[in-house]
Amino acid sequence: MSIAENYKIVQKKINEALLMSDDPEKSIEIIAVTKTIPIIQMKDALEVGLYQFGENKAQEITEKIKLMDDRVKWHMIGHLQRNKVKYIVDKVALIHSVDSISLFNEINRRGEKFNRNIDCLIQVNVSGEDTKFGISPEDLNDMIINTEAMKNVNIKGLMTMAPHYDDPEKTRDCFKKLNELYHHYKEKQYSWTNFQIMSMGMSNDYEIAIQEGSNMIRIGSALFGERNYG
Numbered sequence: 617m618s619i620a621e622n623y624k625i626v627q628k629k630i631n632e633a634l635l636m637s638d639d640p641e642k643s644i645e646i647i648a649v650t651k652t653i654p655i656i657q658m659k660d661a662l663e664v665g666l667y668q669f670g671e672n673k674a675q676e677i678t679e680k681i682k683l684m685d686d687r688v689k690w691h692m693i694g695h696l697q698r699n700k701v702k703y704i705v706d707k708v709a710l711i712h713s714v715d716s717i718s719l720f721n722e723i724n725r726r727g728e729k730f731n732r733n734i735d736c737l738i739q740v741n742v743s744g745e746d747t748k749f750g751i752s753p754e755d756l757n758d759m760i761i762n763t764e765a766m767k768n769v770n771i772k773g774l775m776t777m778a779p780h781y782d783d784p785e786k787t788r789d790c791f792k793k794l795n796e797l798y799h800h801y802k803e804k805q806y807s808w809t810n811f812q813i814m815s816m817g818m819s820n821d822y823e824i825a826i827q828e829g830s831n832m833i834r835i836g837s838a839l840f841g842e843r844n845y846g
């Protein structure tokens with residue numbers, strides 16, 4: 617199926633999921649996950665109105681950026697190594713995957729050099745699965761407190777990845793927990809944070825994530841078909 621057809625299906629499912637959420641009027645931002653996807657398909661995506669692209673490797677972003685036009689907003693969604701921060705920090709709209717204070721430090725330092733405030737989400741490992749990156753919910757408060765003096769990072773919310781289940785219903789608890797954490801920190805109103813974004817939901821589970829409060833989903837295969845890692 618074409619990207620246009622897939623996108624229509626996704627939009628329909630988003631609208632249905634919104635009706636089952638607490639806030640059916642809110643808008644959902646779609647991050648089209650383009651890791652391993654060739655430029656030609658990314659241009660098709662741009663044609664149908666998708667313009668926010670998520671990548672999980674710094675190098676893939678820096679290579680693709682030269683081949684796409686500046687309508688595109690790039691999102692770093694994968695694990696980011698400190699030594700790669702300098703390559704992407706001035707090029708991305710949002711880093712979804714900050715999970716340590718040392719990474720925040722490096723982002724802040726590089727942001728200062730570029731004279732830019734870098735929008736970030738904190739990746740939380742809600743499920744406790746040890747294969748997943750992200751900080752534990754218990755460590756979240758300390759981490760946020762430790763960013764107070766960092767003038768060039770802007771914490772805009774939280775991100776999580778649910779474990780993969782064949783039955784997406786099983787992800788619901790994980791998304792519920794992120795939603796609770798998100799509202800907890802949004803209401804705390806730490807003055808140096810600006811909670812607006814809850815990034816959760818992938819191709820297999822975005823409907824559940826939206827029902828549970830997500831306002832930003834990261835979907836790849838639902839738009840582009842199965843990835844070929846060749």
Ligand SMILES: *Cc1c(COP(=O)(O)O)cnc(C)c1O
Pocket residue numbers: 649651672693694777818819820834835836837838
């Ligand atoms: C690959 C990836 C996605 C998208 O996965 P799909 O199952 O293709 O939708 C979302 N988030 C992250 C962090 C990813 O690495």
